Amino acid sequence: MSMPARNLLAPEPAATVANDLAIVLTLPPRRPPQFERLRAVLSMIAGRILPPVIMLAFVFIVWELLCSQPGATLPPPSKVLANSWELIVDPFYDRGGLDKGLFWHLLASLQRVALGFALAAVAGIGLGVLIGQSTWALRALDPIFQVLRTVPPLAWLPLSLAAFRDSNPSAIFVIFITAIWPIVINTSVGVRNIPEDYKNVARVMRLSGIEYFVKITLPATVPYIFTGLKIGIGLSWLAIVAAEMLIGGVGIGFFIWDAWNSSLIADIIVALIYVGLVGVLLDRAVAAVGTLISRGTSAN
């Protein structure tokens, strides 16, 4: 900051000295930098981390008190810790069959979600662009979509079991059919909302259909697409747990159902916490990819 002033005054040494003095005098009183950093960290902890920690502690205490009463049907946290200690500390154990750590169950569920969700994303974006661009396609498909999207995810399971005659593809199909509707709807809204100006620019430049799609439609629609994807991934995770309870095999849904059948209530509680954490991670991951890709695509 002081450089230009010094250069201007360079021919006059006396002035330079005076200038330097002035700079030294106007510096704020020095504090050790570690102290500043410590203060920042402390205030961050007080503002962001302390409130949820206090609340969590409060919830655990109330839970402990309520469930320690005689006749309580659910275990208190202390008992959950004691009963499911192995499950909590070692998510990676594998003794064959269904006797695996939570990591393996979650991984199996995530694989199904990844496949079903990827298919839903591709098909959903394609259909969304179609009904966004063509009024005829909108009129033809919209009534069908409106009916299909209200069908609850699990209602599709028996039908898909009948069609695929195998549990794994059926579960993937349930994910697909659950996640696709918000993607279709948001994408089509995005395509319909492309400003008239951009279309006029494209017409003046005589962009071809494919060029228009790549250069205008996709970038203009990215924020809408990611809104749909974010809702879709959340619904997928909701649906997979329910679907796996019915289809069995390795997977977090069946793990929970199996724990219920074996009366391992503590295991259920641990699994639920994991399901919630993974759900949050999925949501954040899609949102992060969205902000990364759509950086700069928002109109000013």
Next chain:
Amino acid sequence: MQSYLSIEKIGMSFERAGARSEVLREVTLHIERGEFVSVIGHSGCGKSTLLNIVAGLLTSTTGEVFLDGEVVDSPGPERAVVFQNHSLLPWLTAYENIRLGVDKVFRRTKTAAERHEWTEHNLDLVQMTQAANKRPAEISGGMKQRVGIARALAMEPKVLLLDEPFGALDALTRAHLQDSVMDIHAKLGNTVLMITHDVDEAILLSDRIVMMNSGPAATIGEVLEVPLPRPRRRLDLAAHPDYIRCRAAVMEFLYARHRRGSGLHAA
């Protein structure tokens, strides 16, 4: 005998909810190569409609537009438009916005290196080289409009169509951009059709000023030749007798004979 740009008996009616509204009637205008023509008129009289018909973005109900002997029936880069609200693509940088049109128009006739050079050349023409890699959200309104002008110029249009290109800018920025447009017109000799609300802007830039009657069913009221010598300098003009006469004529047309609503900046 046809002119470079011939607008022949254009009529335009919009149909909305069964009601028909006639916006333009029998608009005829002939523009020669290299001419700079402004269209001025009250808000809503149909200026943008006329420009969009010339651009090919709208299809007239009656009449036809010819450019260089050919009928205009669809939009195209030989009639590049500078829109009032810049309409740059926000996900592209200034350079990329211009390059998009350059790549499209010169795909066959220029190599990639030549297209790059041509894009840079046009950025330089509007003095935007230093902001080449900025996105529209990161530059000022005047800079966006400069990029919009460069994007249109880079397509080497036969006629440049400007729809109130400086309408959204403050007076100082507007003056800068007017000077830039004048320089570019002097250098390249483009044929320009410009819509404006601003009487001084019209006189400063144009060879002829087309004054439109107020709608509905607007027609061309008067056409005024601006005999001021070029190059024109804004400061020298203020006291020029021709300037004063032109200004009086336009004001007289707009305010005395076709008083209507607001939306004019004739300060």
